[in-house]
Amino acid sequence: MSEQRVAETGRPRHRRRKKALAVGVPLALTAAGTLAYGTVFGLGAQENASAATTAAPAWATATADGFASVNALGQNGTYGGRDGKTVTVKTLADLEKYATASEPYVIVVAATINMNPVGKEIKVASDKTIVGSGTSGHIVGGGFFLGQGVHNVIIRNLTIRDAYQGVWNDKDHDFDAIQMDGAHHVWIDHNDLRHMADGLIDVRKDSTYVTVSWNKLSDDNKAFGIGWTTNVVTDITIHHNWIRETEQRNPSTDNAAHAHLYNNFLEDVAGTTIKSSYGNYSRGKTKMVLENSYFQGVNNPVIKDSTATIVQKGNTFVGTTGRNESGGSAFDPKAYYSYTLDKTADVPSLLKSGAGPRSTIGTSTTTATTKAAAATTLTVAQDGSGQYRTVQAAVNAVPANNPSRVVISVKPGTYREVVKVPANKPHVTIQGAGASRKDTVIVYGNAAGMQKPDGSGTYGTPGSATVSVQSDDSQLRNLTVTNDFDEAKHQDIANQAVALLTQADKIVLDGVIVNGDQDTLELETAAKDKLGRVYIANSYITGNVDFIFGRATVVVDKSVITLKKRWNGTSAGYVTAPSTPANRKGILINRSAINGDVTAASFFLGRNWHPGGDTTVDPQTTVRNTTLSAAIKSTPWSDMGGFSWKDDRFAEYQNTGAGAGAASTNRPHLTAAQAADQEVADWLGDWTPSAS
Missing domain, CATH: 2.160.20.10 (Single-stranded right-handed beta-helix, Pectin lyase-like)
Structure with a gap:
């Protein structure tokens, strides 16, 4: 990502929360490793x-x-x-x-x-x-x-x-x-x-x-x-x-x-x-x-x-x-x-x-029949026991503009491939079929500075992604996505290497592991004027520099964020790099844990990304009700590209752990009233993430 930016003044203040949106999401802290997934709020009886x-x-x-x-x-x-x-x-x-x-x-x-x-x-x-x-x-x-x-x-x-x-x-x-x-x-x-x-x-x-x-x-x-x-x-x-x-x-x-x-x-x-x-x-x-x-x-x-x-x-x-x-x-x-x-x-x-919940219990006969008729499952297995041997082949088999959900069930194994779900194939779920999210792994090793095989130039940051999801209402569940680009061997090229890229609205990442170093998880929208909401839960995200970044409206809920050392063994980095458009919500880290085997006081919670010096963006990260390890700096926010983070939207609320700290001018905390307007429901608006 570019670090160029110029100063910008004026930013939206906390909007009044629409009380009709949601029932209270519990704010009590759940400690490291406490994971959950699914719908966040309900609509009534x-x-x-x-x-x-x-x-x-x-x-x-x-x-x-x-x-x-x-x-x-x-x-x-x-x-x-x-x-x-x-x-x-x-x-x-x-x-x-x-x-x-x-x-x-x-x-x-x-x-x-x-x-x-x-x-x-x-x-x-x-x-x-x-x-x-x-x-x-x-x-x-x-x-x-x-x-x-x-x-x-x-x-x-x-x-x-x-x-x-x-x-x-x-x-x-x-x-x-x-x-x-x-x-x-x-x-x-x-x-x-x-x-x-x-x-x-x-x-x-x-x-x-x-x-x-x-x-x-x-x-x-x-x-x-x-x-x-x-x-x-x-x-x-x-x-x-x-x-x-x-x-x-x-x-x-x-x-x-x-x-x-x-x-x-x-x-x-x-x-x-x-x-x-x-x-x-x-x-x-x-x-x-x-x-x-x-x-x-x-x-x-x-x-x-x-x-x-x-x-x-x-x-x-x-x-x-x-x-x-x-x-x-x-x-x-x-x-x-x-x-x-x-x-x-x-x-x-x-x-x-x-064992466990059945799709046929608790639903009317008509509903169950409709769902059975509408649902499509495609199976992927390297050994040929499925319908397809690669994940991309299954994605290719999804018809354009499919009207209902297609589940791509991927049997355990390591799939070394690049996967792209295009914008004209919505309602796609890629789901690992193993007992653990570690059983099904999609991995590749492209980086921003690498030349494309066809000679048309370098991949660039988004193009380096192992998995790209560009279609609305799509999901990844119970699997691992990794970019294993070797920075140590390739210090001669731009080393942003994305594991997972989203460029759509209503995306669910449930029970996944996303592994990388710099720019691990890129969360964008289809266009700057488009809304792109992503709900991440029950998941693990690893990286070191700007590894949760982009302009999407993102909730990282009840997940574990693991900090990694740089390619040369040093500890230094930034968890988030939002480039949020003005009047939109940015990145919310909620009821999670941030830790890792790195040096104390070596990581920032985030810095403000104004792509290409864009003065119209208003980057936002809120970290609340989260356990922070000693790796987090006592002044946890940093400037980027010449723009002061204090002109943008960065705050904490009721964090705990060795890396938490008292409010100050260099460490802003939300008031209780402000925090009431920065809950999961405020981020997701009229969208209720599906549990399936």
């Missing part, structure tokens, strides 16, 4: 007026199996709110209104709902079904609480995530996804529960007649615990759950009268920082039956107290170590309910494809 006159879809009348189906305590099975109205909610206020109501409801969650404050647990009343609409129902930063006597509750098809507060074995924040204290007849089914501050599921204080089925539980210290009482009354069924990368309580079952566990997949992935302490644990006077479950890489896969019993049948253990115990007599689950076992060998593939 809408009752289904035709519910009484049209046939309800199967998911709205579904009933539980296992112990939750047993007739006991005055409750004949678990059917939730099927006898009440169906309502659709998109805000925290509406979700809480219907979940706590005394009458039955089927509550369809059709957006990402952020809990405010972080850690909030909605107190669910009896006779409720809370169900995600397809894969779009996300609860972020909190969960649900079912208190004494609450009964007949179904929680299905939701993603509940990201209340993590930066301490792995957290004793101070009891932020669970779902907690029960004395509840009965509860069915937890087809959810994705992850990255919470304490446990994912707590079944406590004599809660009973509970079934937990077809859920994904992952990325947490504790999966779920059962019991914590001297009374031996809890009856619980746990089947077809994929419990992955959780350290303990997988589950821990304390003083349960009857615990039936079958067809679960417990997986500890090799080479990660999360190490399982134990798998299934029968504690106290628990009687446990454990059948046809599959244990992969788990330490101490099955353990028991001397007073507890475990009867094992048909389980498989691969790469496990430590204790694997059984003993005593338990019970016959078929004396309480009927069930069918799947083959143990089929469990991993069955759960990888079937």
